[in-house]
Amino acid sequence: MVSTATQxxxxxxxxxxxxxxxxxxxTREELAEVDASAAGSFVTKTGTLAARxxxxxxxxxxxxxxxxxxxxxxxxxxxxxxxxxxxLQNQPxxxxxxxxxxxxxxxxxxxxxxxxxxxxxxxxxxxxLSCPNVPGKPQIAYDFEMTTEILTEVFTYYTKPLGVKLPxxxxxxxxxxxxxxxxxxxxxxVNCINSIGNGLVIDDESVVIxxxxxxxxxxxxxxxPTALANVHAFYQRLKPSIQIIGTGGVRTGRDAFEHILCGAxxxxxxxxxxxxxxxxxxxxxxxxxAIMAEKGYETLEDFRGKLNYID
Ligand code: DHB
Numbered sequence: 001m002v003s004t005a006t007q008x009x010x011x012x013x014x015x016x017x018x019x020x021x022x023x024x025x026x027t028r029e030e031l032a033e034v035d036a037s038a039a040g041s042f043v044t045k046t047g048t049l050a051a052r053x054x055x056x057x058x059x060x061x062x063x064x065x066x067x068x069x070x071x072x073x074x075x076x077x078x079x080x081x082x083x084x085x086x087x088l089q090n091q092p093x094x095x096x097x098x099x100x101x102x103x104x105x106x107x108x109x110x111x112x113x114x115x116x117x118x119x120x121x122x123x124x125x126x127x128x129l130s131c132p133n134v135p136g137k138p139q140i141a142y143d144f145e146m147t148t149e150i151l152t153e154v155f156t157y158y159t160k161p162l163g164v165k166l167p168x169x170x171x172x173x174x175x176x177x178x179x180x181x182x183x184x185x186x187x188x189x190v191n192c193i194n195s196i197g198n199g200l201v202i203d204d205e206s207v208v209i210x211x212x213x214x215x216x217x218x219x220x221x222x223x224x225p226t227a228l229a230n231v232h233a234f235y236q237r238l239k240p241s242i243q244i245i246g247t248g249g250v251r252t253g254r255d256a257f258e259h260i261l262c263g264a265x266x267x268x269x270x271x272x273x274x275x276x277x278x279x280x281x282x283x284x285x286x287x288x289x290a291i292m293a294e295k296g297y298e299t300l301e302d303f304r305g306k307l308n309y310i311d
Contacts, residue, residue, distance in 0.1 A: 002289045002293050002297070002298055003300075004016050004017070004040075004288055005299070005300075006040070006265050006300055007265070008163075008189055008243055008245070008266055009124065009161045009188040009243070011123070011124060012096070013041050013096060013266065014040050015038060015039060015281070015285055016264075016267050017038070017039055017268075017284055017285055017288075018034070018039045018041040018267075018268055018269070018281075019034050019039060019042050019273050020219075021044065021045060021046055021128065021165065021268075022046070022069075023270045023271070023273045023274045024042075024274070024277075024278060026074065026075065027076070028080075028084050033278050034278050034281075036278075037278035038285050039278065039281040040266070042095075042097055042098070043100050043126060044085065044100050045075045045076075045081070045100065046073060046075060046100040046128045046131065047076070047078030047080065047100065047101050047102075048077065048078060048101075048102065048103060048108070049077070049103055050077055051075060051077035052077075054072040054075075055070050055071060055072030055133065055211035056211060057210065058208070059209055059210060059211055061201065062271070063201055065221045065222050066223065066249075067220050068200075068201045068216040068218055068219075069133070069195065069216050069217050069219070070212050070215065070217065072134055072135075072211060073134055078101050078112050079115075081100075082115070082116060085121055085123055086119065086120050089121060090120075096123055098124045098126050099116070099123065099124070099125045100125075100126045101113065101116070101125060101126070102128040102129070102131060104134070104137065106149070106150050109150060110153060113125075113157075116158075117159065117160060121160075123160075124161050124188065124189075125162050125163070126163050126164065126191060127154070127164050128194075129164050129165060130167035130193075132167065132194070132195060132197030132216075132217050133197075133216065139197060141166050141167050142167060144178065144181050147181055148181050148184070151181070151184075151187075152185075161188040162186075162187060163187055163188050163189035163190060163191060163245070165191045166178070166191060166230070167193060167194045167195075168192070168193040168229075168248075169230060169233070172233075175230075175234070175237060176237065178234075179233075179234060179238055182242060183239050183242070186241075187242050189242060189243045189244065189265070189266075190243075191245035191247055192230035192231050192245070192248070193223065193247060193248045194217070195216075195217025195223065196219075196222065196223050196226060198212075198215045198217070199216060199217070199222075200214050200215055201214070219249075220249060220251070220272065221249055222249070223248045223249045224258075225249075227249050227259070228249075228258055228262050231259055231263055232262035232307060234263070235262060235264075235305050243265040244265060245267070245268060246259030246263075246267045246268070247267070247269075247270065248270075249271075250267055250270075251271075252284060253283075253284050253285070256287075260300055260304050261303055261304070261305070261306060261307050262307055263305040265300070265304065269284065
């Protein structure tokens with residue numbers, strides 16, 4: 001019997017596959033579709049203090065090798081998502097979920113997290129330190145001082161299970177420095193990676209998305225090796241109490257297998273879910289189970305993190 005069940009912190013999931021924040025998660029209707037699929041969970045669109053319309057369209061485009069987007073944080077406001085995950089939490093037999101959040105300033109982030117702390121929601125929260133698409137707002141997680149300052153303040157009042165969504169890092173020294181920061185805090189997980197920020201896709205002689213003169217976050221096949229490197233780099237460096245969620249370039253069971261081999265406890269699907277719809281979870285789960293069965297693995301623990309090196 002092959003199982004793709006997993007656990008993040010104290011929360012059990014029957015399947016390790018779920019959506020990546022930003023895809024199929026803007027409204028209750030989309031979230032309910034993911035919830036009704038073979039996915040083990042869903043994460044909400046990153047909620048801000050006030051609802052946002054986001055950037056002008058076109059702001060997401062599929063390409064042969066993935067996607068480019070500059071959505072600009074369109075969302076219904078964090079209270080909308082907080083209410084929905086709280087409602088589901090109180091339904092017997094419900095899956096567990098992840099609430100994604102960030103403020104447009106540190107003050108806003110603290111206002112949001114203090115509201116969640118005071119709420120009835122006891123589930124997982126993902127603080128998004130890696131949105132690349134709001135003009136004039138740099139990604140928090142590329143500033144280690146700012147990241148340390150925000151997390152230090154957060155953990156003076158926040159006692160519920162919290163993880164962070166990270167951008168890709170590209171230098172071994174940055175892996176070391178980032179891990180040193182995150183190891184100082186009682187985080188439950190880090191999620192690697194958000195899109196590779198500020199790529200540029202050209203069709204004929206023009207950019208393909210309107211915001212930021214065409215610059216946008218890359219997802220899909222383009223990003224898998226970077227995602228795997230980040231998952232494994234953090235798996236090697238973080239204390240065992242901080243688990244890894246692997247995101248980036250997952251389209252097949254083989255991709256999910258590689259993320260788990262690198263150390264992921266949960267695996268998220270973004271671009272490929274956008275392209276294929278929630279039926280993708282059944283396909284990728286079956287493909288992952290087939291690989292496990294062929295190799296004689298019964299659970300994810302049988303191969304998680306057990307990447308082979310060449311001596
Ligand atoms: C958006 C994109 C991101 O990669 C993210 O982490 C949050 C928001 C966006 O453009 O909406």
